[in-house]
Amino acid sequence: MKNPENDTEESNTQKGHLHPLSLIIADIGKIFSEMGFDIAKGPEIETEYYNFDALNVPKDHPARDMWDTFWIKPQKDRKLLRAHTSPVQVRYMETHKPPIRIVAPGKCYRHEATDATHDAEFYQIEALMIDKDITMGNLIWITGEFFSKLLGKETKTRLRPSYFPFVEPGAEIDMTCFKCGGKGCTTCKQAGWIEIGGAGMVHPNVLLSVGINPNEYQGFAFGFGIGRLTQIKYGINDNRLFHSGDLRLTNQF
Amino acid sequence: MIISRNWLQEYFDSSKDGKLPSTKELAEILTMHSFEIESVETLPAGGQEKSGDDIIDIKVLPNRAHDCLCHRGIAREIATLLGKNFVDREISETKETEDDSGLKVEIQDSKLCPRYIGRRVENISVKDSPKWLSEKLETLGERSINNVVDITNFIMLDFGQPMHAFDADKVAGGIRVRLAAKDEKIELLDGKEAMLDESILLITDEKGPLAIAGVKGGKRAEVTAETKNIILESANFNPSMVRKTSQKLGIKNNSSKRYENEISPELAGLAMRYATKLISENASTDSTKIYKTEDIYPRRRNSYKVGVSLSEINRHLGTKLTEKEVENILNKTGWKWEKVNPIEKVKTSAETLIGKPYLLGASVSYDAPEKFDCSSFAAYVFAQAGISLPRMSVDQYVYSERIKKEELSSGDLVFINGGNGKIHYKSIEWLAGSDVPEGVDHVGIFLGEDKIIHTSKTTGAVFIEKLSESKYFAKPVGFGRIKALKEERFVITAPFERLDLKIKVDLVEEIGRIYGYENIASASPKEISTSPEINEDFALIQQIRSSLINLGYSEVYNYAFSEKGEVEVENPIASDKPFLRSNLKDSLVKSLELNWRNAPLLALEEVKIFEIGTVFYKDKEQINAAWGIKNKKEVKVEEYEMFAAQEKLTNSKAGNRESIPYFPRKADAKFEPFSSYPFILRDIAVWTPKNTKEAEVLDIIVEKAGKFLVQKRLFDKFEKNEKVSYAFNLVFQSQERTLTDSEINEVMEKITAALNSKNDWQVR
Secondary structure: OOOHHHOOOOOOOOOOOOOHHHHHHHHHHHHHHHOOOEEOOOOOEEEHHHHOHHHOOOOOOHHHHHOOOOEEOOHHHOEEEOOOOHHHHHHHHHHOOOOEEEEEEEEEEOOOOOEOOEOOEEEEEEEEEEEOOOOHHHHHHHHHHHHHHHHOOOOOEEEEEOOOOOEEEEEEEEEEOOOOOOOOOOOOOOOOEEEEEEEEEEOHHHHHHOOOOOOOOEEEEEEEEHHHHHHHHHOOOOHHHHHEOOHHHHOOO | OEEEHHHHHOOOOOOHHHOOOOHHHHHHHHHHHOOEEEEEEEEOOEOOOEOOEEEEEEEOOHHHHHHHOOHHHHHHHHHHHHOOOOOOOOOOOOOOOOOOOOOOEEEOOOOOOOEEEEEEEEEEOOOOOOHHHHHHHHHOOOOOOOHHHHHHHHHHHHHOOOEEEEEHHHOOOOEEEEEOOOOOEEEEOOOOEEEOOOOOEEEEEOOEEEEEOOOEEEOOOOOOOOOOOEEEEEEEOOHHHHHHHHHHHOOOOHHHHHHHOOOOOHHHHHHHHHHHHHHHHHOEEEEEEEEEEEEEOOOOOOOOEEEEOHHHHHHHHOOOOOHHHHHHHHHHHOOEEEEEOHHHHHHHHHHHOOOOEEOOOOOOOOOOOOOEOHHHHHHHHHHHOOOOOOOOHHHHHHHOEEEOHHHOOOOOEEEEOOOOOOOEEEOOOOOOOOEEEEEEOEEEEEEEOOEEEEOOOOOOEOEEEEHHHOOOOOOEEEEEEOHHHHOOEEEEEOOOOOOOOOOHHHHHHHHHHHHOHHHOOOOOOOOOOOOOOOOHHHHHHHHHHHHHHHOOOEEOOEOOEEOOOOEEEOOOOOOOOOEEOOOOHHHHHHHHHHHHHOHHHHOOOOEEEEEEEEEEOOOOEEEEEEEEEEOOOOEEEEEEEHHHHHHHHHOOOOOOOOOOOOOOOOOOOOOOOOOOOOOEEEEEEEEEEOOOOHHHHHHHHHHHHOOOEEEEEEEEEEEEOOEEEEEEEEEEOOOOOOOOHHHHHHHHHHHHHHHHOOOOOEEO
16 A cells, blocks of 8 residues: 555645645545545534433443533533544444444534643544454554554554443553654653554444444444644644644645 | 552552552553553652652543542552452451440432441540541642541542541431432531532431532531541442532532442442441540441342353454463452353253242342342343343343244243233344334243243242243244353452443453553454445545645635524633634635735735635534635635535536545645744845846845745846846744844845845846
8 A cells, every 4th residue: 555655746736735634634534445444424513312322421420521512502402512523433333234444534522721732623533343353453453554654654553441431442542652752752751652542342332322233243443633643743833723724834735 | 549659558468579569660550451640749758757659640530430549449450460469458347335326317219329327436536637647648638637537538548438427416316318408508518508409419417408418518517626426427329419419519529529430339338347447446535435337228239240251352352362361360350250151050040049039120230139020030040151131021032043942952042922011022222122023021041851940920939840831931932042151151240349340341351451452463354345435525525625726725724613603502612702603704704814914924926725614504514615815906705515616616516526536745744833923024126137047136135134034935027128127025034033124124235235246236
């Protein structure tokens, strides 16, 4: 497979510049479609059901605190701005039978204080793979392939235990620090690794909620922030620049 | 959860084998097997007075908040990971008086308060805590109050069970746990008043509220230095009720956090014993009298049994673990576990239950193994074999694999439609809504040799009979096999604290993370033959992008939150932007203005930008594309829904949605932070001899301009009388400060002088 980084022939017809997030989304789409993944999309205003309930995040459960959510008026309609791209998993599985391989890039919203690496409006990508025999080992392989294709061969990834209600076992994905390459520096707080996304084996309750028999099918899902990756890849110091409408950003690409 | 290393060490032998590794090593092991470490802080030793310690902030997520929001839980986890011997607290029974305390406890609704233990202790001495206790709390950033309050706080941080102490002399009559009345009020320990309503659970006495259950104590019965007699509380409250109360009153604390995450009611008993021991050791007088507890615990839950087979573990993790390896891991956990042959286990457990009485709707967690209905019997018996069946017979029917009567063997399920009572024609929990046209309302377990075991209203108890002669099973609607029966299973009895261990994959995770995710081999998935399907929307969006950049437009993103729109957010982050945008135009116009101001810096004669994004209307959202131009003459913006946009841009209705364009880009593009200081724009025009190249002029300009020249653009060139005139925009800017006119004037003079010094060159 060709590395998108090598596709550098300047076209004479290109006059405008693309936003760096669009470049990364195009890269992600390309890398995953070469691995046989479809692209899927879903709405930005979601129902509580798709954003939480169907993903095994019950009402009045502390797990809900993991997502600071914007609710749409009137609140009794229980509509919200999706806090992650995971609802797309559920929507896709409702209409497709396994084997399933999808990625879903999209915009998400969280009621969080903004700083150089957090914004209330941000982009995520979700990947989902379901079949009879998909394993954690496959998850490790796919994430490893993806990150090394996007950010270069020297980029290594690892999984470590974590918790998201819609996966079990659950994991956090770390990649080798882009600043020090794993030796340890201030950016990675001497760890050599930085946290880049969440992952795990899809929880049987999620499969049941879409009518897939978890005794027959299994698979993984993972998701991560596109903004963070874009910042890392291009050295963009402040993610608030993404929504600034400013060509001083765009025209550098 | 903030953890003290010294405190943890108390849970291990003080001998050499029990010594914890370095904190750094400990943090690494926890990171790779259990929890993220937020920070590690080293507290220096303060001479003889204070021993040094390491304070580890461990991120405990909701799945482990049941057991790990305390030192004991974290210590147990570390014991498992390090294969070290866990030394639990020694809680000897404290001597109790046989006298009647007179303490009465009443619970209005045991769903909201599954357990309440109260204990009266008389003639104690409330004073400052002993040093070991105050130091422990202070090390973790908690305030030491007095020996009694500190003991309750210590137990919460040690065992994870919030406790409370009331001044018994300020409590009037017995304790009643009840919902608040409308408009009831309570003065809290911190002096604030809280308004209550019927959704809030209270601890009350005859006079009214004493505390908000699980959330905050009240002022009225506060333990003070004058307190002589106390009532100790160790209770269990409903997690979602505590969560709702805590949210409603805006009170979040150590206690509410533990309750809202759910803790086992079993813990309350352990904590009460421990608290009593510590009170007796640290707050007693010669005349201290410890009464027996009043323990209201109407429904005690059975221990969970969870099972998994070796092949299920490997099938999920993608590992090749051996039986031996799994056994070693299980041995490290300290859990009670056994390896079972499921068919044998189902048979033996079923047969030992013969004669147990029938109860319709009997609960597997609470009523078993004393009372059963048909499906709770099947669920309970299979749970003993480490197989979790759905609770209802119709779900057990859908869950099991259909087999023929001739295939029937030991452990298979036999279903009937008895024709009376509620017959289910659709599954309820398992693959909810699956059709069961034959209808199911009863299940029995086949035990081989023509024997069937079941329970029903008619039999009145668990009953074994010959299938061929059973009137009940004369006309079965189907036979079901549970696939998991055929392999040996590891069956564990989940410790009561581990409310997270409920189903097979929970055990897969435990085994996987103790083994180490880093030890799981990366493996490429089998190829899927189908080629990926093109998502039309994504293809269309990428084509619009492609068309627009080819037309010279550059892309911007703007925020969706907006001053106006049709859809409003309940909890906006900025009060002036509570809406979601209903068009892209408004913000695009602002972007045009912003970029027009920077046009010289960007070396642009006109600004051409576009945005593709979601807009929100009252009843729908859609993806729009908008593009606009601003130059000296005009501002022009167009906006269309994406299909219309594509049509407009390509003059074709069809559009090609079969392929997704990919965009060429600069290799190794790296972002250069731009200056936030204003730039200064100057023009310079120079006459040069006819054959002079642009680059020659620029070289001189760049050389003389110095480091502040950030942009240069030829904006005019013409020839006259064997001479050529070049005119440039020069843009100056500093990364660190605002440049002054006079310093740039100097630069311009240098440039002018340098250009004029060339033969036949003349700055105009």
